[in-house]
């Protein structure tokens with residue numbers, strides 16, 4: 001697939017801040033209509049990458065094509081095709097939700113209908129409330145409304161659900177799924193594995209400015225999450241843990257030794273979280 005057929009094509013992307021290498025040679029290809037998750041710990045280089053894709057940060061090296069253009073030289077027409085959800089949208093606190101969404105619609109050549117966008121993000125009941133009266137989660141929905149009011153082909157979301165309660169997070173996921181169903185290509189960064197698994201068609205795990213793994217969550221688990229952990233308790237009460245590629249054989253050995261019930265027996269396969277912690281070198285931080 002050529003870079004013009006992909007929504008986002010990145011090759012050899014590098015960015016340094018002084019002595020800190022934030023992005024250290026990232027390659028990325030996101031297909032049109034895909035939901036792609038960038039997953040990684042604090043400081044991995046996710047925000048820097050997204051800011052470069054938005055055209056809001058310069059790069060030191062690499063080729064970047066977003067909707068057929070280099071973001072560093074993106075025109076106003078190009079910008080109107082890319083939706084960005086800012087962390088702290090500086091919308092005037094005294095305006096109502098409806099006024100704000102209508103106001104932002106004027107910046108775009110072919111905006112979506114403001115009323116429709118307000119209901120898409122679930123803010124109908126708050127349409128005539130002032131922004132200053134919104135809760136944190138409602139405020140974030142407004143940010144998303146402002147990110148999609150221009151009818152973007154590509155939506156870039158940097159940690160969209162940080163600070164959400166579980167119910168708000170799940171409602172937000174429904175919104176993302178709805179936008180994806182309408183054909184919007186979506187790139188989101190997240191710390192939450194569960195979120196990446198729930199939303200992303202494919203995900204890339206970023207650590208230390210590099211992509212350490214990429215694929216569907218099922219493929220990542222199958223590829224990196226091999227083996228199992230067998231846990232049991234010895235007669236003297238000592239807890240034992242063994243990591244093995246052949247858990248059945250381990251359990252068979254224990255059955256012979258214990259000649260009956262094996263106290264505290266537990267066999268577990270790695271979760272995506274285990275895979276993620278292993279890939280990002282945080283395995284022992286649990």
Ligand SMILES: Nc1ncnc2c1ncn2[C@@H]1O[C@H](COP(=O)(O)OP(=O)(O)OP(=O)(O)O)[C@@H](O)[C@H]1O
Pocket residue numbers: 017020021022023040041042043044045046047048049
């Ligand atoms: N404006 C800046 N000036 C100097 N260093 C920066 C700047 N922005 C980011 N960095 C550094 O670059 C590295 C990557 O940061 P970045 O914000 O891209 O990571 P991230 O994966 O988005 O992290 P988080 O999950 O914490 O948001 C970090 O070491 C960070 O301290």
